[in-house]
Amino acid sequence: MTLPAVDLSVRLGRLALPNPILVASGTFGYAREMKGFVDLARLGGVIPKTITARPRGGNAPWRTIETAAGMLNSIGLDNDGIEAFVAHHLPYLGGIGAPLIVSIAGHDYDEFVAMCRRLDGLPGIAALELNISCPNVSGGVDFGVDPAMCEKVVAGARRACSLPIIAKLTPNVADIASIARAAEAAGADAVSAINTCLGMAVNWRKRRPLLGNIMGGLSGPAIKPIALRAVYQIARAVRTPVIGIGGIATIDDVMEFLVAGATAIQLGTVNFYQPTASITILDQLPAAIADLGARSAMEVVGTLDTKNTPPAHCPAGAATANTCKP
Numbered sequence: 477m478t479l480p481a482v483d484l485s486v487r488l489g490r491l492a493l494p495n496p497i498l499v500a501s502g503t504f505g506y507a508r509e510m511k512g513f514v515d516l517a518r519l520g521g522v523i524p525k526t527i528t529a530r531p532r533g534g535n536a537p538w539r540t541i542e543t544a545a546g547m548l549n550s551i552g553l554d555n556d557g558i559e560a561f562v563a564h565h566l567p568y569l570g571g572i573g574a575p576l577i578v579s580i581a582g583h584d585y586d587e588f589v590a591m592c593r594r595l596d597g598l599p600g601i602a603a604l605e606l607n608i609s610c611p612n613v614s615g616g617v618d619f620g621v622d623p624a625m626c627e628k629v630v631a632g633a634r635r636a637c638s639l640p641i642i643a644k645l646t647p648n649v650a651d652i653a654s655i656a657r658a659a660e661a662a663g664a665d666a667v668s669a670i671n672t673c674l675g676m677a678v679n680w681r682k683r684r685p686l687l688g689n690i691m692g693g694l695s696g697p698a699i700k701p702i703a704l705r706a707v708y709q710i711a712r713a714v715r716t717p718v719i720g721i722g723g724i725a726t727i728d729d730v731m732e733f734l735v736a737g738a739t740a741i742q743l744g745t746v747n748f749y750q751p752t753a754s755i756t757i758l759d760q761l762p763a764a765i766a767d768l769g770a771r772s773a774m775e776v777v778g779t780l781d782t783k784n785t786p787p788a789h790c791p792a793g794a795a796t797a798n799t800c801k802p
């Protein structure tokens with residue numbers, strides 16, 4: 477059976493991407509590590525591990541713990557710093573054939589702005605993602621929990637460089653829509669949501685926390701409903717495009733996020749246990765979009781019908797599992 481042609485391209489403010497399947501920061505290394513599994517050039521975008529102004533050793537071990545349907549991490553932004561990134565990783569990343577979105581975290585406003593200036597104009601970078609949402613470092617996360625600070629740092633980043641700016645939001649707030657509104661007011665091209673949910677794990681026999689940093693970020697399928705809710709709330713609150721992240725592992729997950737209001741998505745934890753997931757999903761995407769009677773990814777975005785839930789034709793219990801077909 478031949479499928480009708482489906483246009484997978486998406487637009488997020490000034491950023492045009494060939495398709496909506498991106499890979500999330502901290503879960504795909506610097507892409508080199510994944511090239512044996514994934515045809516990198518096919519991806520909608522690659523976001524390498526967040527870089528900081530100076531090298532960081534990260535947090536004390538343990539740094540990762542498996543949980544029910546997910547994992548906790550407290551890596552602590554372990555990276556070699558922006559200059560090592562520019563010298564050693566950017567030349568490779570700039571040539572992989574997929575749009576490169578560089579994730580940065582400043583310790584304070586001035587550091588964010590200085591990093592934007594440093595990266596502006598360097599070849600191979602399609603956009604910057606401001607990591608204002610890492611739960612594992614002190615300092616930078618403040619920008620993601622306070623609307624005024626979020627607005628200030630996004631506006632500063634926009635002034636400091638000509639690249640499209642994405643603000644990555646934390647779910648660890650009472651009202652994520654208010655942070656998204658602040659990012660929009662400052663001119664963000666897109667917001668991405670969510671970073672990890674703050675959590676912890678305990679060995680009760682030793683009366684010790686399992687993570688060296690005591691608390692860490694929960695990710696994976698366990699957080700998908702939280703992420704979906706966040707994307708839905710943000711998409712209703714702002715016109716700025718949303719990139720959905722959180723527990724996405726299958727084509728059904730991707731379609732749920734698009735329908736709920738995401739213009740693109742990022743795959744995170746799934747890359748660890750199913751490193752080929754991005755390509756599998758990409759191969760399935762045209763048929764899933766066509767299934768909705770659409771000819772493009774953009775047509776599907778934000779088409780959730782909240783007036784008619786669950787759909788009348790679904791037998792009881794089927795409406796939540798994507799098993800319900802008319």
Ligand SMILES: Cc1cc2nc3c(=O)[nH]c(=O)nc-3n(C[C@H](O)[C@H](O)[C@H](O)COP(=O)(O)O)c2cc1C
Nearest residue numbers: 500501502526549607670671695696722723744745
């Ligand atoms: C081990 C690990 C490291 C991460 N490092 C970063 C990072 O450096 N920068 C960042 O913005 N997000 C980082 N994240 C968060 C992911 O990019 C993503 O937002 C989060 O895990 C939720 O998506 P998921 O449930 O699909 O993993 C990390 C996540 C994990 C599991």
